Amino acid sequence: MLHSLSVAWFTVRCMANFVLVPGAWLGAWAWDDVAGVLRDEGHDVYPVTLSGLAERRGQDAGQLQHVEDIVAVIEENDLREVVLAGHSYAGVPVGQAAGRIGDRLRRVVYVDSNIPTHGKSFVDGWSEEGQAWVRDQLEQSGGYWPPLTAEDYVGQDLSDESVALILERGTPHPGRSITEPAQLTRPIGELPTTYIKCLMDGATPSSSVAEQLTSPSWELVELNTGHWPMFSQPAALAKTLTEVNA
Template sequence: MANFVLVPGAWLGAWAWDEVAAVLRAEGHDVYPVTLSGLAERQGADAGQQQHVDDIVAVVESQDLRDVVLVGHSYSGIPVGQAAGLIGERLRRVVYVDSNIPTDGRSFVDGWSEEGQAWVRDQLEKSGGFWPPLTADDYAGQDLSEEAVAVILQRGTPHPGRAITEPARLTRAIGELPTTYVKCLMDGPTPSSDVAEQLESPQWQLVELPTGHWPMFSQPTALAKILATA
């Protein structure tokens, strides 16, 4: 049995993993969903990306976890990829769920177009340094029920701006680590170019899931099965 450390993407807290965690626990695994600093019940703190890395490492070390499967969704793939290199032999596998992956010296938004980066800067300036949550329209076409969208909108919180603008700091190349990348096909049929490059490593494998970008809500059982297999 493995110890799953589940890290949600932008605007979400540990609560986002409730259904996935229930399936994994029913199969005998231990599960540790994480709420990153500045979000959900920890909202308000102006947390940077390195604080999010520390949050993840702290869960592993404080619980003295071994055979750790680190799971990062969306934004959180960036701090998860960094944390994976810091926990050493405790790591069993990294799983990126339709997520960004870290590149040393680059931030979450560095790969965006100039127009996109200008839009984010404007959003952060208008909201006092936080990235506002998405609207209902942004979740359309992602295999989500009306109930799921309502919960996300109700419970989502602004994301700390420094977390998406601070550069990643890798202590170990992510291509060296045993990794599964889960591509959610309704959010695009192929992985991004940086992920495709890493998938050339014999340590990486690709798994496709026919759902949208938030599979913990749209296909929690299928996602849990993929995680358990990984």
């Protein structure tokens, strides 16, 4: 009887609500393979399409609206034990949303992503040349950040089919979301956090991530794949998500 109760407790404790937020140019569809693995293991999964992207293209899409998008999914579904994961750009709104959902949060997971800094935007840490380049892109594209080209995905552990899918389904990213400053309600270093570094996109985390990793609340996990692990290694990424949640 005691053994049965222990197994039941362990099962309940390990089940989670995974809220998965894709990076620039992508919609909830980018998480399809990862979500399938997690659901097969009994978890509930809520992939998010941020305003202005994919099927929500044309909607108002500042970066703070993206924070609201994430919080709304969690609150409207009354989710608890939330593992909130953000890929690439999405780490910026995810880190802010995590601080707003209180005890609903179990863990934040940054998937090879940027992280938010209060008062700074996604592009504020870029070089002067990089910021000038993105401003020029936004100006030429009517306020949108154009999707990457096939050449940008070379060396990232992606199959030809995955690259073709990303190119086909990716949409221009709303420029205001990458230039609007973050507004943290709680320091991200206080939150239980896993940072997943994809080694084919650089062997070490950025200096801002390295600084946060000194917090006892943060841990680093490495994946030997490229910057888009939901396409290149979905099973490995899903396994990592479940392991950090255990």
